[in-house]
Amino acid sequence: MAYYRDYLALDKILDAQTLESDKHGQHAHDEMLFIVTHQAFELWFKQVMFELRSVIDTLNVPYVAEAAVATCHARLQRVNKIMELATNQFSILETMTPPDFMDFRAFLNPASGFQSAQFRVLEIALGLPEQKRVLKHYSDAMDPRDRAIIEQARQMTSLFTVVEKWLEKMPFMEASGFTFWQAYRQAVVDMLDRDRAEVRTLAEAEHRDPAEALAQIDGIEDGFHGLFDEQRYSEMLTSGVRRLSQRATHAVLFIATYRNEPLLQIPYRFIDAVTELDKLVSLWRFRHTLMVSRMIGMRVGTGGSSGHDYLMQTAMKQRVFDDITAMNSFLIPAMYIPSLPQELAQRLQFVNEART
Numbered sequence: 001m002a003y004y005r006d007y008l009a010l011d012k013i014l015d016a017q018t019l020e021s022d023k024h025g026q027h028a029h030d031e032m033l034f035i036v037t038h039q040a041f042e043l044w045f046k047q048v049m050f051e052l053r054s055v056i057d058t059l060n061v062p063y064v065a066e067a068a069v070a071t072c073h074a075r076l077q078r079v080n081k082i083m084e085l086a087t088n089q090f091s092i093l094e095t096m097t098p099p100d101f102m103d104f105r106a107f108l109n110p111a112s113g114f115q116s117a118q119f120r121v122l123e124i125a126l127g128l129p130e131q132k133r134v135l136k137h138y139s140d141a142m143d144p145r146d147r148a149i150i151e152q153a154r155q156m157t158s159l160f161t162v163v164e165k166w167l168e169k170m171p172f173m174e175a176s177g178f179t180f181w182q183a184y185r186q187a188v189v190d191m192l193d194r195d196r197a198e199v200r201t202l203a204e205a206e207h208r209d210p211a212e213a214l215a216q217i218d219g220i221e222d223g224f225h226g227l228f229d230e231q232r233y234s235e236m237l238t239s240g241v242r243r244l245s246q247r248a249t250h251a252v253l254f255i256a257t258y259r260n261e262p263l264l265q266i267p268y269r270f271i272d273a274v275t276e277l278d279k280l281v282s283l284w285r286f287r288h289t290l291m292v293s294r295m296i297g298m299r300v301g302t303g304g305s306s307g308h309d310y311l312m313q314t315a316m317k318q319r320v321f322d323d324i325t326a327m328n329s330f331l332i333p334a335m336y337i338p339s340l341p342q343e344l345a346q347r348l349q350f351v352n353e354a355r356t
């Protein structure tokens with residue numbers, strides 16, 4: 001029979017807070033909160049990875065059933081709730097004042113969150129490409145045990161890879177046909193023309209020069225056409241401007257545009273949860289960075305990075321699914337969305353009327 005204390009291994013968990021300041025004979029009251037907060041984060045990272053691996057494994061098969069996508073969506077939603085909660089936890093740690101932190105900071109050297117293996121595994125499992133890393137030698141700061149864990153994570157399939165493969169296999173893409181894509185492209189071009197007209201009208205009313213805003217719209221349109229040009233797309237992949245394959249990108253556009261069709265609702269919610277997770281990881285980074293600058297100002301980190309500057313850059317640059325988020329520039333208002341070919345519209349219903 002299980003007993004509460006044993007089942008939860010409380011002897012281990014509740015006996016795992018050893019204050020460095022006590023070891024040095026200079027008890028710092030707030031070090032307890034510092035340790036417990038980090039441990040709570042690490043426990044949540046563990047749960048996040050548990051969910052994420054199951055999502056990756058579920059999608060890492062030749063054929064992904066509709067119900068499996070729904071399960072993946074539910075698990076990612078859980079991950080997202082955890083990331084929100086984890087980010088809010090920083091405010092508890094901020095009840096510690098910067099001078100209180102100074103009482104024990106020196107005892108922590110050279111330990112740092114920089115050495116959190118679980119956080120690195122999370123980044124790798126999401127699919128953060130090594131080229132995007134601000135500091136490429138991040139694992140040098142770790143001991144052989146943690147380096148082995150990271151190496152193992154690198155050998156595993158990432159969320160980015162399975163999401164890309166799943167998108168590439170979207171069955172409705174073929175059925176949509178060339179005429180449909182032409183109509184869709186025209187609808188986006190028309191929408192951008194309406195944006196231009198609106199910019200001109202507003203600028204005229206406010207006596208402003210619309211050139212900058214118009215140039216931005218031109219850039220969006222040019223980027224949009226690039227999505228359909230094989231040569232240009234492969235150049236963007238080579239130069240690293242884009243990472244998601246052309247076919248997967250078209251699937252994102254298709255799903256987002258026709259997200260209200262019954263069979264596309266779950267895929268759309270799943271993609272939305274993926275980009276939400278990407279945003280929440282960035283939010284975690286920003287929130288952590290703000291707390292760090294409050295605690296130590298512009299001082300270098302105990303892990304040897306530049307501190308605030310380094311962390312700020314990771315928050316800005318280390319997004320994994322920004323290729324998907326970028327597609328939101330091309331969303332068309334419902335009334336301008338081209339109708340789907342009839343055969344395809346029928347296939348996207350849950351009930352095939354011909355069979356009833």
Ligand code: HEM
Pocket residue numbers: 037038041042093101112113114115116119288291292295296300301302303304305306307308310311314
């Ligand atoms: C007083 C509180 C904290 C301070 C002053 C602080 C400071 C820093 C600094 C300066 C860095 C940059 C690396 C370096 O050390 O040079 C860093 C990285 C990191 N910290 Fe914290 N931290 C604090 C709390 C936390 C907490 C509660 C967590 C939760 C697990 C955490 C997790 C991390 C992680 C994962 C990194 C690596 C980020 C990356 O490389 O992208 N930190 N921290």
